[in-house]
Amino acid sequence: MTPLKIVISGPVGAGKTTFIRSVSETEVVSTEEVSTERIGKTHTTVALDFGQITLGDYVLHLFGTPGQSRFDYMWDVLSEGALGLIVLVPCDAPNEFPQARRILEFVISRQPVEFIIGLTRTDLAADGWTAAEVAAYFGVPEQQVLALNPRDTANTRHAIHQLLQRV
Ligand SMILES: Nc1nc2c(ncn2[C@@H]2O[C@H](COP(=O)(O)OP(=O)(O)OP(=O)(O)O)[C@@H](O)[C@H]2O)c(=O)[nH]1
Numbered sequence: 233m234t235p236l237k238i239v240i241s242g243p244v245g246a247g248k249t250t251f252i253r254s255v256s257e258t259e260v261v262s263t264e265e266v267s268t269e270r271i272g273k274t275h276t277t278v279a280l281d282f283g284q285i286t287l288g289d290y291v292l293h294l295f296g297t298p299g300q301s302r303f304d305y306m307w308d309v310l311s312e313g314a315l316g317l318i319v320l321v322p323c324d325a326p327n328e329f330p331q332a333r334r335i336l337e338f339v340i341s342r343q344p345v346e347f348i349i350g351l352t353r354t355d356l357a358a359d360g361w362t363a364a365e366v367a368a369y370f371g372v373p374e375q376q377v378l379a380l381n382p383r384d385t386a387n388t389r390h391a392i393h394q395l396l397q398r399v
């Protein structure tokens with residue numbers, strides 16, 4: 233059976249690489265380099281992350297995008313033929329929300345793909361945006377926004393399940 237393609241996108245530091253590493257059943261292919269920008273961590277994705285998970289009869293290929301805006305052209309490359317999209321949004325970085333919205337609007341304008349929004353870093357920021365506020369910002373129903381910790385495999389598996397339910 234042809235593998236199904238899922239894209240994990242979102243702004244810098246949202247947890248895309250961490251998400252794919254925690255959910256993938258195969259060793260993840262990552263392309264991280266030392267960041268040239270001050271982004272609060274040393275490494276950043278420069279091309280893609282790739283992982284895989286089998287759910288029932290389906291093999292899912294997971295592609296993670298880079299977050300830095302100099303790599304925006306990768307959205308198009310990586311989202312071609314995608315079945316679903318998870319946009320990760322860090323609850324404590326509202327300055328990154330416009331970038332998240334650009335990603336979402338760009339991918340959906342290229343092809344009508346099902347998506348969910350994963351709200352990350354909720355354990356780190358007590359005063360971060362809530363799921364309801366983020367849903368309002370993106371103009372989607374609250375059920376489409378899922379608070380999740382990309383480090384937690386149960387959380388990331390649940391997010392993939394939620395996305396597949398929509399697909
Ligand atoms: N505690 C906690 N840490 C998180 C959460 N989300 C992300 N992180 C941490 O934030 C850091 C950034 O995560 P990455 O996976 O590198 O983020 P990324 O989206 O791949 O970033 P770029 O490739 O630079 O765009 C890592 O140290 C993660 O462990 C969260 O919900 N909780």
Ligand SMILES: [Mg+2]
Pocket residue numbers: 248249250276277297298299
């Ligand atoms: Mg990354």
